[in-house]
Amino acid sequence: MSSAPVLHGQGSGVSFAHLFRLSDDGGLFEHARLTEPRPEHGYCVDDIARGLVVATREPAPSAALRELAGFYLDLVVDAQTEDGRVHNRRDLDLRWTDEPSLEDCWGRAVWGLGTAAARLPAGSGAAALALERFRRSAVRRSPHRRAMAFAGLGAAEVLAVRPRDRAARALLGTAADQLRADLPRDPAWPWPEDRLRYANGCVPELLLAAGALLGDPGLLTDGLALLAWLVDVETVEDHLSVTPVGGWTLGEARPGFDQQPIEVAALADACGRAYELSGERRWLDTLLRCRAWFLGDNDAGVVLLDMTSGGGCDGLERHGRNENQGAESTMALISTFQRCAALLPVPA
Numbered sequence: 275m276s277s278a279p280v281l282h283g284q285g286s287g288v289s290f291a292h293l294f295r296l297s298d299d300g301g302l303f304e305h306a307r308l309t310e311p312r313p314e315h316g317y318c319v320d321d322i323a324r325g326l327v328v329a330t331r332e333p334a335p336s337a338a339l340r341e342l343a344g345f346y347l348d349l350v351v352d353a354q355t356e357d358g359r360v361h362n363r364r365d366l367d368l369r370w371t372d373e374p375s376l377e378d379c380w381g382r383a384v385w386g387l388g389t390a391a392a393r394l395p396a397g398s399g400a401a402a403l404a405l406e407r408f409r410r411s412a413v414r415r416s417p418h419r420r421a422m423a424f425a426g427l428g429a430a431e432v433l434a435v436r437p438r439d440r441a442a443r444a445l446l447g448t449a450a451d452q453l454r455a456d457l458p459r460d461p462a463w464p465w466p467e468d469r470l471r472y473a474n475g476c477v478p479e480l481l482l483a484a485g486a487l488l489g490d491p492g493l494l495t496d497g498l499a500l501l502a503w504l505v506d507v508e509t510v511e512d513h514l515s516v517t518p519v520g521g522w523t524l525g526e527a528r529p530g531f532d533q534q535p536i537e538v539a540a541l542a543d544a545c546g547r548a549y550e551l552s553g554e555r556r557w558l559d560t561l562l563r564c565r566a567w568f569l570g571d572n573d574a575g576v577v578l579l580d581m582t583s584g585g586g587c588d589g590l591e592r593h594g595r596n597e598n599q600g601a602e603s604t605m606a607l608i609s610t611f612q613r614c615a616a617l618l619p620v621p622a
Contacts, residue, residue, distance in 0.1 A: 286332060286333060286611065286612045286615035286616070287611075287615060288332070288608050288611045288612055288615065289584030289608075290329075290332075290339055290342075290584065290608065291583065291584035291585075292309065292580075292583045292584040292585035292586075292599060292604050293325060293328075293329075293342070293584075293601075293604060293605065293608065294338070294342065295309065295311065295583070295585075296311050296600075296601050296604070297325075297342065297345075298311075300317060300364070300366060300368050301317030301322055301349055301364055302317055302321050302322050302325050302346070302349075302601050303315065303316075303317060303601065304316065304317060304318050304320075304321050304600060304601055304602075305598070305600045305601075306585070306598050306599050306600050306601075307598060308597055308598060308599065309580070309583045309585055309599050313366055316363060316364055316365045316366060316371075317349075317363075317364040317365075318362050318363055318364070318379070319349070319350060319353045319360055319361060319362045319364075319379045319382065319383055320362060320378060320379050320382050320602075321601040321602060321605070322346050322349045322350055322353075322386075323346075323350055323379070323382035323383045323385060323386035323387075324382060324386070324601070324602065324605045324609075325342070325346045325386075325601070325605060326343060326346040326347055326350060326386035326387075326389065326390055327385060327386050327389045327605075327609070328605050328608045328609050328612065329342055329343035329346060330343050330386075330389050330390045330393040330394055331389055331393055331612060332612065333616075343390070343394070343400075344400055346386070347386075347387075347390050347400060347403065347404055349364075350383050350386055350387060350407070351403065351407050352370075353370060353374075353379075353383065354374075354383065354407055354410065354411060355374045356410075357414075358380075358410045358411040358412075358413055358414040359374035359375055359376055359380060359411075359414065360374055360375065360376075360379050360380040360383045360411065361373075361374050361375075361379070362375070362377070362379035376414055376415070376416035376417070376418070376421060377416065377418055377421055378418065378420055378421050378424065380411060380414065380416060380421055380425065381416060381418070381420065381421030381422060381423065381424030381425040381428075382424050383411060384408060384411050384412060384424065384425035384428040384429070384445075385424045385425060385427050385428035385431075386428065387404045387405075387407050387408035387411065387428060388404075388408050388412075388427075388428025388429055388430070388431040388432045388442070389428060389431045390404035391404035391405035391408050391431070391432055392431040392432055392434060392435045392436075393431070405432070405436075408428065408432060408441070408442075409439075409441045411425075412425070412428075412429060412441040412442060412444075412445045413441060413445075415448060419452075419453070419456070419466070419467070419477070420471070420472070420473060420476065422448075422449040422452060422453075422480075423449060423453070423476040423477055423479075423480045424476060425445060425449065426445060426446050426449030426450065426480045426483065426484065427476065427479065427480060427483060429441075429442040429443070429445040429446040429449070430442075430446055430480075430483035430484070430487055433446060433487045434487065437487070443488070446483065446484050446487065446488060447484065447488055449480055449484070450480060450481060450484035450485075450488070450490075450493055453466060453477065453480060453481060454481070454492075454493065454496060457496060457500070462524070463523075463524060464499070464500060464503055465477075465500070465503070465504075468523060469521045469522060469523035470504075470507070470517040470521055470522045470523065471517070471521045472517075472519075472521070472534065472536060472537065473536050473537065473539075473540040474504055474508075474517060474537060474540060474541070475501070475504065475537070475539075475540030475541040475542070475543055475544035475545075476540050476543070476544070477500065477504075478497045478498075478500040478501035478504060478544050478548075479497070479501075479540070479543055479544035479547055480497075481493050481494070481496050481497030481500065482494060482497035482498065482501070482544065482547050482548055482551060483547065484497075485497055486551055494551065497548075498548060498552065501544050501545070501548055501557075502556075504541070504544075505541070505545070505556075505560050507522075508537075508541065509560070509563070510528070510529070510573070512563075512571075513563060513566065513567070513571045513572060513573070514538065514541070514560075514563050514564065514566075514567045514571075514572060515528060515529045515533075515572075515573050516533050516534075516537040516538055516541070516567070517530065517533075517537055518530030518531050518532055518533050518534075519531075519532045519533070519534055519589065529573040531573075531589075531590065531591050531592045532589035532590060532591050532596065533572070533573070533589060533590040534589055534590075534603075534606075535568070535578065535586050535587075535588075535589070535602070535603040535606035535607060535610075536602055536603070536606045538564050538567050538568070538606060538610060539564070539605075539606035539607075539609045539610045541560065541564055542561055542564035542565070542609065542610040542613045542614070543609065543613060545557040545558070545560045545561040545564065545613075546561050546613040546614075546616065546617060549561065549617060550617075558617065558618075561613060561614060561617065562614065562618075564610050564613075564614075565610055565611060565614045567590075568586065568607055568610060568611075572590055573590065573592075574590055574591065574592065574593065574594060574595070576590065576594055576595045577595075578590060578595055578603075578607070579607060580599060583599060584604075585599030585603070585604045585607075586599060586603040586604045586605075586606060586607030586608075587599055587603060588600050588602075588603045589603070
């Protein structure tokens with residue numbers, strides 16, 4: 275992969291400059307010190323798969339971004355084993371150093387492969403490869419709720435363009451049925467876990483996607499209700515106050531810190547889907563609050579977008595921000611701005 279100093283010019287107007295900065299011929303570096311990659315921490319599929327999602331869902335990508343997407347696809351494919359499990363950790367010698375698993379890296383790999391299969395040019399070799407490898411991993415099932423939610427969102431991408439795909443339909447149905455079975459019918463705490471954790475928006479988004487694509491109105495209703503509750507919990511007055519890094523449950527102090535960009539990005543994805551499905555203005559309003567959170571409308575009044583680098587800061591702290599700009603935070607920023615641009619081509 276040849277790096278390129280791309281700053282702007284993609285269809286959404288989002289900067290991918292820092293994503294290119296964090297990528298080299300071995301992969302996508304997980305961490306940065308300020309804006310400089312930290313090679314000593316190596317690469318992880320969690321981030322590479324996230325990179326595949328944001329790169330392939332970008333409208334009208336530049337040639338350099340298309341090349342980067344193909345490179346990320348090759349890395350995810352290389353991390354996959356014959357039985358559909360996925361490695362996560364890669365060192366500077368380009369060796370996978372962990373045992374393959376069905377943890378979050380598997381779920382995110384399935385999400386990335388599904389997105390690539392659906393959004394890369396139809397009939398291309400890359401799209402065919404992504405679909406083949408999606409199906410390889412889609413037959414597996416993870417015991418971890420977040421991993422299944424991530425994988426289910428990849429299945430939703432495939433079903434949106436291939437409504438009869440058996441592997442995608444089965445995976446999305448299983449993920450949604452498991453989640454529905456775990457939903458408590460307690461209006462004070464309708465969440466399927468004892469506390470909010472991370473990337474919480476993926477949970478109601480999975481229900482929304484399954485309800486729409488599998489023709490199940492009950493799942494759609496549950497997804498909208500659960501998302502409404504989550505938005506209420508994570509909104510204070512007219513700005514977002516999202517779940518901090520340690521999670522949150524009833525009785526704990528708010529606001530909590532450090533707040534993570536991944537939480538905002540997951541909420542943005544869920545609200546974007548809810549708006550597309552329902553047309554209700556409240557979801558668009560929350561999506562705009564997600565973008566505004568990065569621009570300083572948050573509990574600390576601090577901007578997390580670095581306009582010079584194009585990167586996203588690693589967390590919102592009580593009196594400022596974490597100045598490091600790692601891969602997860604940068605892609606959370608890109609993802610949120612993509613979601614807004616898809617629904618609001620003209621800035622609101």
